[in-house]
Amino acid sequence: MAVIVLVVAVFAAIGFVVFARVHGSDPEQKAAAPAKPPQGPAAQAPVTLIGDGSTSNTGEQPNRPRPEKLAPGATPPQFVVFSWDGAGEDDKKLFSRFRQVAKESNARMTLFLSGVYVLPEAKKARYQPPHKPIGASDIGYLDDAHLRMTLEQLGAAWQEGHEIGTHFNGHFCGPTGGGSWSAEDWRAETEQSRSFVKTWKSNTGWTDMPALPFDYDKELIGGRAPCLEGQKALLAAAPSLGFRYDASSPGGRQVWPDKVNGVWDLPLQQIPLPGRKFEVLSMDYNVMFNQSRTVKGDPAKFGEWEDQAYASYMAGFDRAYTGNRAPLLIGNHFEGWNGGIYMKAVERAMRTACTRPETRCVSFHDLVDWLDAQDPAVLAKLRTYDVGAKPDWAALGAPAAPAAPAAPGAPDARQAAVVRDRY
Numbered sequence: 001m002a003v004i005v006l007v008v009a010v011f012a013a014i015g016f017v018v019f020a021r022v023h024g025s026d027p028e029q030k031a032a033a034p035a036k037p038p039q040g041p042a043a044q045a046p047v048t049l050i051g052d053g054s055t056s057n058t059g060e061q062p063n064r065p066r067p068e069k070l071a072p073g074a075t076p077p078q079f080v081v082f083s084w085d086g087a088g089e090d091d092k093k094l095f096s097r098f099r100q101v102a103k104e105s106n107a108r109m110t111l112f113l114s115g116v117y118v119l120p121e122a123k124k125a126r127y128q129p130p131h132k133p134i135g136a137s138d139i140g141y142l143d144d145a146h147l148r149m150t151l152e153q154l155g156a157a158w159q160e161g162h163e164i165g166t167h168f169n170g171h172f173c174g175p176t177g178g179g180s181w182s183a184e185d186w187r188a189e190t191e192q193s194r195s196f197v198k199t200w201k202s203n204t205g206w207t208d209m210p211a212l213p214f215d216y217d218k219e220l221i222g223g224r225a226p227c228l229e230g231q232k233a234l235l236a237a238a239p240s241l242g243f244r245y246d247a248s249s250p251g252g253r254q255v256w257p258d259k260v261n262g263v264w265d266l267p268l269q270q271i272p273l274p275g276r277k278f279e280v281l282s283m284d285y286n287v288m289f290n291q292s293r294t295v296k297g298d299p300a301k302f303g304e305w306e307d308q309a310y311a312s313y314m315a316g317f318d319r320a321y322t323g324n325r326a327p328l329l330i331g332n333h334f335e336g337w338n339g340g341i342y343m344k345a346v347e348r349a350m351r352t353a354c355t356r357p358e359t360r361c362v363s364f365h366d367l368v369d370w371l372d373a374q375d376p377a378v379l380a381k382l383r384t385y386d387v388g389a390k391p392d393w394a395a396l397g398a399p400a401a402p403a404a405p406a407a408p409g410a411p412d413a414r415q416a417a418v419v420r421d422r423y
Helices: 002-019 094-105 121-126 144-159 183-198 200-204 231-241 284-291 299-321 337-353 364-373 376-382 413-420
Strands: 048-050 055-057 078-086 109-113 163-166 263-265 270-272 279-281 328-333 359-361
Touching (some): 078 094, 078 299, 078 364, 094 109, 094 337, 109 144, 163 183, 163 364, 183 200, 183 231, 279 284, 284 328, 284 337, 328 337
Parallel strands (some): 109 163
Antiparallel strands (some): 048 055
8 A cells, every 4th residue: 555655746846857758248238238339420510619729519429338227236337437647649559559459358448538639839928727837748739640649539539439638738746737726726726627638629729630629618527636736625626627526645545435415426546566565556657666766777677567558457457357346547648658668558458358248348428427327225325346256146236124113112223234334
């Protein structure tokens, strides 16, 4: 546990240095069956441009699963969410690579877009980060070629059913970063990120590219804070921002999630790190840090580290899949650390896990849709299943047996339980 806390602390202290380099089934299980592809060409859907034409309303997002309530006694699907911080396309072309991997694995993903990745550096004065100089950004800005590539990827990804969330903007960590921000600071940061997506045409002056095929005011329902800092204040602001979830919490256990301030709290999780006596956060950065402490480690160890990273993801998957079926939440960056081994490891994990029976690789948007569709009593029961538990799924959602009558003069046990729950 101490190592996990250390990794998060170091992540906060030096994360901005690392990130500055990064531009970046079971047919009977109806509860989360993948949506059928839309009939007819998507291009025939009516398009309503929004604002300056940077975004548009093209109707319901295609290629998404439709949530259904879990039947009494049914085993929940094993949800897996692969998410990506930053979500820009550069010469490594990892955004487009993982769109293809997801397509081949029947997976949907969440892309947490950094808003400055769709703002030209020439217009950086339009960004006013909280308590920082105008235009400041610890991850810099994309050049025009990469900005265009990123816009193309965002539109195509949404059409394929992937979610476009937010990683906010300048990726500020440490004492003056997001961890020190107020709820109002987070509101300002989020609204600017939203604005950059909605006005990329005005900011770039480009007229030769189509509008993004979504209304970002409706699409944006959650995000992940840079360096996993500042969640308390962010959660205070989240409902006013239209957020339905937040994925900024570090060190969550592999149990079913709950809401905080009316918003689903979907943390990175502690998962086994094979060969070690401690667990690691379910994110490429934290696996890397526990292996090499640097993004340029010993090439002789790359193969070993890749296998260990893949085994870590799969150990987390298997523990949930054969146990309490808590959603597995994995975070990544489009990066090339240690020769790109973490991209290879997460691709292997996606291709393996997402093709398992009763497994649904979904976006955070899909996951919260499913959670909100369930009976609250069923969700409450799911949250009682600890890590490694082997539940009796046949009893999940079944009507409770009637209580035996109380003996004459004895207190009613059901009322006593209600009273105890008040404290």
